Amino acid sequence: MDDLYREYILDHYKSPHFRGHLEDYAFVYEDDNPTCGDHLHMELQVDENGMVTDARFDGIGCALSQASADILLEHIVGKPLEEVKQFSKDDLLNLLGISLGPVRLKCALLSLKVLKGAVYGLKPGESLTEEDV
Amino acid sequence: MDDLYREYILDHYKSPHFRGHLEDYAFVYEDDNPTCGDHLHMELQVDENGMVTDARFDGIGCALSQASADILLEHIVGKPLEEVKQFSKDDLLNLLGISLGPVRLKCALLSLKVLKGAVYGLKPGESLTEEDV
Amino acid sequence: MSASALSGILNVPRLRADFPVLERETRPGVPLIYLDSTATSQKPRQVVEALADFYLHHNANIHRGIHTLAEEATAAYEETRARVAKFIGAASPREIVFVRNATEAINLLAYAWGRANLKEDDVVLLTELEHHANLVPWQMLAAERGIRLEFVPVTPEGTLDMSALPALLAREPKLVAVSGMSNVTGFQPDVAEIARQAHEAGALVLVDGAQLVPHAPVDVQALGADFLAFSSHKMLGPTGVGVFYARRELLEAMPPFQGGGDMIKRVTFSGFTANDVPHKFEAGTPAIAEVVGLGAALDYLTAIGMENIHAYEQAIAAYVLPRLQEVPGLHLLGTAQERRGAVFAFWMDDIHPHDIAQILDHYGIAIRAGHHCAQPLHLKFGVPATARASFYLYNTPDEADRLIAALYKAKEVFA
Amino acid sequence: MSASALSGILNVPRLRADFPVLERETRPGVPLIYLDSTATSQKPRQVVEALADFYLHHNANIHRGIHTLAEEATAAYEETRARVAKFIGAASPREIVFVRNATEAINLLAYAWGRANLKEDDVVLLTELEHHANLVPWQMLAAERGIRLEFVPVTPEGTLDMSALPALLAREPKLVAVSGMSNVTGFQPDVAEIARQAHEAGALVLVDGAQLVPHAPVDVQALGADFLAFSSHKMLGPTGVGVFYARRELLEAMPPFQGGGDMIKRVTFSGFTANDVPHKFEAGTPAIAEVVGLGAALDYLTAIGMENIHAYEQAIAAYVLPRLQEVPGLHLLGTAQERRGAVFAFWMDDIHPHDIAQILDHYGIAIRAGHHCAQPLHLKFGVPATARASFYLYNTPDEADRLIAALYKAKEVFA
Numbered sequence A, B: 001m002d003d004l005y006r007e008y009i010l011d012h013y014k015s016p017h018f019r020g021h022l023e024d025y026a027f028v029y030e031d032d033n034p035t036c037g038d039h040l041h042m043e044l045q046v047d048e049n050g051m052v053t054d055a056r057f058d059g060i061g062c063a064l065s066q067a068s069a070d071i072l073l074e075h076i077v078g079k080p081l082e083e084v085k086q087f088s089k090d091d092l093l094n095l096l097g098i099s100l101g102p103v104r105l106k107c108a109l110l111s112l113k114v115l116k117g118a119v120y121g122l123k124p125g126e127s128l129t130e131e132d133v
Numbered sequence C, D: 001m002s003a004s005a006l007s008g009i010l011n012v013p014r015l016r017a018d019f020p021v022l023e024r025e026t027r028p029g030v031p032l033i034y035l036d037s038t039a040t041s042q043k044p045r046q047v048v049e050a051l052a053d054f055y056l057h058h059n060a061n062i063h064r065g066i067h068t069l070a071e072e073a074t075a076a077y078e079e080t081r082a083r084v085a086k087f088i089g090a091a092s093p094r095e096i097v098f099v100r101n102a103t104e105a106i107n108l109l110a111y112a113w114g115r116a117n118l119k120e121d122d123v124v125l126l127t128e129l130e131h132h133a134n135l136v137p138w139q140m141l142a143a144e145r146g147i148r149l150e151f152v153p154v155t156p157e158g159t160l161d162m163s164a165l166p167a168l169l170a171r172e173p174k175l176v177a178v179s180g181m182s183n184v185t186g187f188q189p190d191v192a193e194i195a196r197q198a199h200e201a202g203a204l205v206l207v208d209g210a211q212l213v214p215h216a217p218v219d220v221q222a223l224g225a226d227f228l229a230f231s232s233h234k235m236l237g238p239t240g241v242g243v244f245y246a247r248r249e250l251l252e253a254m255p256p257f258q259g260g261g262d263m264i265k266r267v268t269f270s271g272f273t274a275n276d277v278p279h280k281f282e283a284g285t286p287a288i289a290e291v292v293g294l295g296a297a298l299d300y301l302t303a304i305g306m307e308n309i310h311a312y313e314q315a316i317a318a319y320v321l322p323r324l325q326e327v328p329g330l331h332l333l334g335t336a337q338e339r340r341g342a343v344f345a346f347w348m349d350d351i352h353p354h355d356i357a358q359i360l361d362h363y364g365i366a367i368r369a370g371h372h373c374a375q376p377l378h379l380k381f382g383v384p385a386t387a388r389a390s391f392y393l394y395n396t397p398d399e400a401d402r403l404i405a406a407l408y409k410a411k412e413v414f415a
């Protein structure tokens, strides 16, 4: 199968570890990709030391958008918020370990756009572009 | 030299037989080709039998537009008005005996547009298209 | 419809040889199966050669040049205008305006005709099948001028509810703007009948021919189209050029759209006089080489015959439709069997259209996923996006079989 | 300037080999001498090959496709956007909008920015040098909205009377729209200085770069251009594509121009949300292959170096100017020696420009005759039309000599 759909991505899509909701959270944000109807919602818990202690996502969309949300949250839980703020597009692509054309990039980056929207405290309706993340 | 500029055309340009004005005329019309500033004015005398008895043109423009006016008038003087009305684009091109690209065609056809405008009694400001002639 | 019956209509193997891209492999060992012609068609060698020949041997700007190249270029450009007129049955080449694409043709109409003729509360009647190109320009005019948009409803089969037409026409729309073929459901509305009723109600008729002109013989006079829009790139021609057709008296009455060189007769510092049609609507240097390339595409299509292309696509549609409908969990957006082109938009239980497209790409199969610039239609069917496979004269039943097989494979991957 | 000094700047024989049309004969035994690049430039092999390669191997529609070809096409299109941004010193590729030509770029500005920002009696300051493309769109807006047009006067030398600028700027124009180089007099106004004064007076600045960008290095930020318009076909690229540059915040504040696919984020039956810039301004399928071809043209120009091209043309202008001025009865429309490109418009006593062009064509020399889409400028100089010879990177001093010789010949024919 295509490396894009190699087990790693499909596993996270079919059996996500971070799908769901938290009782309580410091940051929350959601955004979508209107051209394909992908939608993503994220919640983050942060402790008094500025550490991300837990996170969840929910949404609908293609395997790539959902798996990349799961993989991203797996990576940032336990990290300082400041480090999360620095997390870049390239970091995410490294994490996914795949090369993407311009259209699929949008799918993969939705998770990062939502994460950044959350940690930078964007209001509903405000939106980041791919260049901003 | 280019067949377009063979003696025949240049002769009519340099030494026109029908350049000038009439004392009296039945038809008069003028038009121009704004893209190159060519301008042509024509006067026609017609007798009681509907014969074109004399004609003159005046104007400024390229050799082709002016020579073709001279050649055209030379051809129609002495002909019945009804025949002049039927005179076509192809007839003129035959008379000139040259093949013309789309731009030079405009130059050559100005004389016919003005002649037709005259015999069909167009008012100043009214204009025929190349398709009409 | 059997695969062998199809080969009687067109000699597809022979014409495929004219399309070098169809010999391409997307990865080593994986040949391309191009099922995305609704988005843009592939180009035969002949079109690319016409472009190259123009650029390398005759290239010049047109209309005002006297030198040899300029005369050749002008003649080639204007001859193509005449060929386009003939191709769609227009009364005169003067009714043909070259624009960028079908979208610009409709914008030209909305700007030049619309702003001169439509006022507050005037109705423009569209259909729910329309592509954004035949919707957004009218929405812009609605926002600016307060015109009202009404829609002929789509049926659950993806066709038009013609029974709704009389009541909508009773609102006396100034314009009825309808797609000749939906790029999603593949449905080909009965444009001639719509035009007949529209004219009776006093409306003018715009046909969005972006999908119709490439796939069926079109005669604007027989159809009763007052305006027609289409794109070269969807009918074997180059990108960057499209056609706006309008009946001569309508075109002449329209004010200009864009201003600049070539669209004028006279200019002073204080004002200008517009040129004769069609030049009045072609401001600046047009897509000269691309127009010439479109001419080569028309020659190619004409040599094969639009009747034959239409028949072949009808046959391939009849071949594909039941096979797609057999795939468990696959839902078609557009199930009509009659009056349909060979375009199939669908969604599948548990697999996002992006994932379908991605997996099909793995097998070299190029389809599209998204809302195909018909978002409102998708919303109406309750899906944000679909996968869409479309067939043109160069596609084979074998390619359809491979599509179906790959869809079963996708179901396995996501099981 | 001697002919031999010129060969030190560019290796013209080598680069001429890239332009097959320059080997053409217009009639048997009569080689083409192409002196009409101001109307449109010739194209190097590399550009035609890029077009052919795109069409024959990567052709697909862009932006919404997931399959291999669509991703390749999208990448090629968007990479060219980035290259254009770099070529003109834009801060971001998002500031680059692909349009049909320079004319459409200016119309886009007049429609989208102009209609949103200009009201009755607002002043737009132009110059008397402007091409119809930078005049008629504003005249249309003047007729529709009552804006007022003012003009920086041209001098008898065909340059701009800069001393008139302060008084004109005192009328507080909202926009100063100036050509970077006249396509008639060849004059290259000091755009940076005009922009500085215009900004001080609170105006925005549009540079019509149709003739500037092909012939000199351009940095929009250094120039102070808020908006820039230019055409691919005048700079070795394909027809059918041009560029509209606008500073990002200006572009974002502008309402859309044409509506349709790709320029939207969301559409319902009742309305739409526009897409992010620059897509908001690119409705429908763009000139994809032609954009890719423009990319190849930029590579070609960059490899030679715009500085070198500019220097070469300066040198050839210095070579041609005195030789033309020696021809008895020849009058130049534009006699400046400084800040001029290698374009020469002239008229001759007793020979109509059409006849000059015709006779030159007999010698294979392609020049243009007419008002060159600058009719008001010609009227100001009291001539309806001129002949115009223009030189680009592939022209040689030898070709200039042949031009001069043919002009003497024309005098003989008409003596």
Ligand SMILES: Cc1ncc(COP(=O)(O)O)c(C=O)c1O
Pocket: C261, C283, C284, C285, C286, D038, D039, D101, D102, D103, D104, D131, D133, D134, D179, D181, D182, D183, D208, D210, D211, D231, D373
């Ligand atoms: C100064 C100037 N501006 C604008 C244009 C218009 O260019 P296009 O016809 O490519 O739109 C031209 C082309 O002749 C020009 O010379």
Ligand SMILES: Cc1ncc(COP(=O)(O)O)c(C=O)c1O
Pocket: C038, C039, C101, C102, C103, C104, C131, C133, C134, C179, C181, C182, C183, C208, C210, C211, C231, C373, D261, D283, D284, D285, D286
């Ligand atoms: C029905 C229909 N109308 C209009 C268009 C717009 O065509 P273009 O993008 O070439 O302007 C399309 C293209 O997808 C279409 O399918």
